[in-house]
Amino acid sequence: MAQRVFLVHGWSVQETTTYQTLHRKLAQYGDFAPEEVFLGRYVSLDDRVEIRDLAKALHAALKEKLAGDWETPFHIITHSTGALVVRHWVARHYSGPCSVGRPLHNVVFLAGPHFGSRLAHHGRSMLAHIRYLGETGNQVLKALELGSEYSWLLADAWLDPSSSLDPGSQLDNVSWRDKGIRPICLVGDRVKKSLVDKMAARVMPAGFEKGSDMVVRVASANLNFRRYRLMAHNHQITELGRIDSVPFAAFEDFVHSGPECGIMNSIKKRTDRANHLPLGTILESLAVEDDAGYDAIRSRCSEQTARTRESRPGFAQLDFRFRDDEGHPVTDYAFVHGFIDEQGDAQPSSAVVHVHKNIVDPHHLTVFLKMDEINHSRRYFIDLRADSGTPLFKFDDLHVDARGNGATFRELVREDETTQIDVVLSRAPHENLFVFHRGDDSGLHVKWDRKGEVVENELVEK
Numbered sequence: 001m002a003q004r005v006f007l008v009h010g011w012s013v014q015e016t017t018t019y020q021t022l023h024r025k026l027a028q029y030g031d032f033a034p035e036e037v038f039l040g041r042y043v044s045l046d047d048r049v050e051i052r053d054l055a056k057a058l059h060a061a062l063k064e065k066l067a068g069d070w071e072t073p074f075h076i077i078t079h080s081t082g083a084l085v086v087r088h089w090v091a092r093h094y095s096g097p098c099s100v101g102r103p104l105h106n107v108v109f110l111a112g113p114h115f116g117s118r119l120a121h122h123g124r125s126m127l128a129h130i131r132y133l134g135e136t137g138n139q140v141l142k143a144l145e146l147g148s149e150y151s152w153l154l155a156d157a158w159l160d161p162s163s164s165l166d167p168g169s170q171l172d173n174v175s176w177r178d179k180g181i182r183p184i185c186l187v188g189d190r191v192k193k194s195l196v197d198k199m200a201a202r203v204m205p206a207g208f209e210k211g212s213d214m215v216v217r218v219a220s221a222n223l224n225f226r227r228y229r230l231m232a233h234n235h236q237i238t239e240l241g242r243i244d245s246v247p248f249a250a251f252e253d254f255v256h257s258g259p260e261c262g263i264m265n266s267i268k269k270r271t272d273r274a275n276h277l278p279l280g281t282i283l284e285s286l287a288v289e290d291d292a293g294y295d296a297i298r299s300r301c302s303e304q305t306a307r308t309r310e311s312r313p314g315f316a317q318l319d320f321r322f323r324d325d326e327g328h329p330v331t332d333y334a335f336v337h338g339f340i341d342e343q344g345d346a347q348p349s350s351a352v353v354h355v356h357k358n359i360v361d362p363h364h365l366t367v368f369l370k371m372d373e374i375n376h377s378r379r380y381f382i383d384l385r386a387d388s389g390t391p392l393f394k395f396d397d398l399h400v401d402a403r404g405n406g407a408t409f410r411e412l413v414r415e416d417e418t419t420q421i422d423v424v425l426s427r428a429p430h431e432n433l434f435v436f437h438r439g440d441d442s443g444l445h446v447k448w449d450r451k452g453e454v455v456e457n458e459l460v461e462k
Contacts, residue, residue: 002032002033002036002072003031003032003036003072003073003074003075003105004032004036004037004038004066004072004073004074004075005023005026005030005032005036005037005038005074005075005076005077005286006038006040006062006065006074006075006076006077007022007023007037007038007039007040007076007077007078007079008040008042008058008076008077008078008079008082008085008086009040009041009042009078009079009080009082010044010078010079010080010081010082010111011044011080011081011137011140011141011144012044012045012136012137013041013044014045016039016041018079018257018264018265019039019264020259020264020265020266020267020268021267021268021269021271022077022264022267022279022282023037023039024269025267025271025273025279025283026283026286029273029283030283030286030287032286038065040058040061040082042054042057042058042085044081044137044140045135045136045137046135046137047135047136047137047138047139048138048139049137049139049140050139050140050143051084051085051088051139051140051143051150052088052165052166054085054088054140055085055086055088055089055092055093056092056093058086058089058093059089059093059094069103070097070098070099070100070101070103071101071103072103073103073104073105074103074104074105075104075105075106075107075108075286076104076106076107076108077107077108077110077282077286078107078108078109078110078112079110079111079112079257079263079264080110080111080112080113080215080216080256080257081113081140081144082112083109083112083113083114084112084113084114084143084144084154086109087114087154087157087158088154088165090104090107090158090176090179090181091154091157091158091161091163091165091176092157092165094179095172095174096172099172099174099179102179102180104179104180104181105180105181105182105288105289106182106183106184106285106286106288107181107182107183107184108183108184108186108282108285108286109183109184109185109186109221109223110186110187110263110264110278110282111186111187111188111213111215111216111221111256111257111263112185112187112216112221112223113144113215113216113220113221114151114185114220114221114222114223114225114418115146115147115151115155115217115219115220115225115317115319115366115418116144116145116146116147116148116151116220116366117144117145117146117215117216117217117220118146118206118209118212118217118354118356119206119207119215120141120144120145120146121141121145121146121359122204122206142360145358145359145360146220146319146356146358146364146366147319147320147321147356147357147358147361147364147365147366148358148360148364149358149360149361149364151319152319152321152364152420153165155225155227155420158176158223159227159240159241159242159243160241161173161174161175161176182288182294183223183246183247184246184247184281184285184297184301185221185222185223185224185246185247185248185249186221186248186249186251186263186278186281186282186301187213187216187221187222187248187249187250187251187263188213188214188250188251188252188253188254188255188256188261188262188263188278189211189212189213189218189251189252189254189308189312190213190214190251190252190253190254190255190261190312191208191209191210191212191214191255192208192214192255192261209354209368210312210313210315210353210370211312211313211314211315211353211368211370213254213255213256213263214255214256215255215256215257216256217315217317217368218250218315218416219315219316219317219368219415219416219417219418220317220418221248222246222248222416222417222418223243223246223248224242224243224244224245224246224248224417225242225243225417225418225419225420226239226241226242226411226412226414226417226419226420227239227240227241227242227419227420227421227422228240228412228419228420228421228422229421229422229424230398230400230421230422230423230424231424232384232395232396232397232398232423232424232425232426233325233396233426235398235399235400237400237408237412239411240422245298246298247285247294247297247298247300247301247302248301248302248305248416249281249300249301249302249304249305250304250305250308250309250312250416251263251277251278251308252307252308252311252312253277254266254277254278263278267279277304281297281300281301281304284297284300285297305416309415313370313371313372314370314371314372314415314416315353315368315369315370315371315415315416316368316369316371316413316414316415316416316417316418316419317366317367317368317417317418317419318366318367318369318412318413318418318419318421319364319365319366319367319418319419319420319421320335320365320366320367320384320421320423321363321364321420321421321422321423322363322364322365322384322386322423322425323363323423323424323425324395324424324425324426324427325424325425325426325427326427329361329362329363330363330386330395330425331362331363332386332387332388332389333365333384333385333386333387334383334384334385334386334387335355335365335367335382335383335384336348336382336383336384337349337351337352337367337369337380337381337382338380338381338383339375339378339379339380339381340378340379340381346381349369349373349374349380350370350373351369351370351371351373351374352367352368352369353368353369353370354368355367355368356368369413371413371415374413376410379401380401380409381399381400381401382398382399382400383397383398383399383400384397384398384399384400384423384425385397385398386425388427391430391451392429392430392432392433392452393427393428393429393430393433394427394428395425395426395427395428396425396426396428398423398425430452432448432451432452432453433452435452442458443457443458444457444458444459445457445458445459445460445461446459447459
């Protein structure tokens with residue numbers, strides 16, 4: 001049976017040459033006729049276009065090419081931002097009559113920024129507007145920023161099919177797993193080190209960050225993640241959900257894009273599947289037909305990542321969301337990660353290599369940690385403090401100590417993965433914020449200041 005493949009590119013792309021010869025290699029090595037491989041194109045640089053618009057447009061384009069045939073199997077390969085477009089489409093549009101026959105089989109995410117990119121907010125800068133001669137896709141870049149609220153909403157939809165990405169959505173409450181979708185995540189883990197690259201790194205260090213492919217962090221490209229709720233009032237940690245079965249591979253010789261070693265752009269006419277690990281893995285992924293095949297590709301991907309870890313250090317990403325006990329954002333806070341030394345003194349942790357407070361959604365904080373700087377024999381802690389900005393109410397401080405709870409710390413900080421932590425801070429009013437005085441109080445009447453303190457009493461009634 002002929003199968004179809006749809007290719008979906010990333011942000012800022014304006015030429016189908018971005019795919020290089022991937023479509024030809026699918027025809028050469030895979031069970032795909034050239035006319036059954038479709039190269040997608042979409043506009044990502046308009047400041048008003050959102051991911052949801054692109055997902056809706058993707059659905060319309062798929063319906064046109066499928067011509068109403070939602071029975072014949074098809075696959076999707078995405079690069080970079082294309083991952084968010086396709087995941088949104090799966091959560092919002094791939095339902096009802098479209099998914100009953102389970103036609104979508106394998107989805108290969110190449111360097112997908114599932115949990116954001118450190119470079120995204122730079123794309124909204126003045127220099128970016130100069131480079132792209134105008135608009136840069138502001139709404140898309142907001143979704144791509146580390147710790148965006150959008151990334152949490154999309155994760156919601158993939159954890160729980162009843163979660164709606166858009167108001168008024170009519171969902172069938174069937175999970176992507178039950179629809180037969182088999183995602184596979186592949187990413188490069190290399191930072192180029194030529195003299196030119198080293199000079200550029202001084203200007204834009206975000207693009208030369210270890211633990212990334214120079215655009216997307218390895219941990220962010222992994223769809224496997226966990227979400228926890230951390231309650232400030234009792235320090236209780238509760239797991240809310242996880243995705244932990246998606247095949248994931250990191251390749252030490254490849255970067256995000258580029259003709260020499262881009263995970264997709266380096267696939268040329270003379271490229272052989274045996275000498276290009278990502279291409280070989282893409283072809284193996286598209287050939288998966290059942291659970292046994294999916295288990296096999298998962299094992300091969302794990303082995304590949306283990307080989308990469310022999311020469312590349314691993315990193316983990318923590319994504320905190322701060323809200324009060326009524327669900328309102330808390331934006332003024334401090335984060336400290338450290339350990340208690342042998343003398344009982346608190347020391348800062350050298351594992352934290354970068355911290356980013358989301359610009360659009362400042363109640364989100366993303367922390368990047370280097371795993372080989374973590375010594376699990378140490379007693380680690382996390383301190384979180386929020387400032388209300390007024391003496392009239394306060395937030396409870398939160399101190400999480402790994403003493404006697406090392407297993408939980410290992411679950412939170414996972415190599416090559418992102419962990420979302422929903423922090424709930426108790427918001428307590430000061431006793432002076434609202435007070436009743438008895439009618440027979442000898443001190444009546446009173447006058448109070450802006451802090452609720454009584455400054456005069458025994459005032460005369462008028």
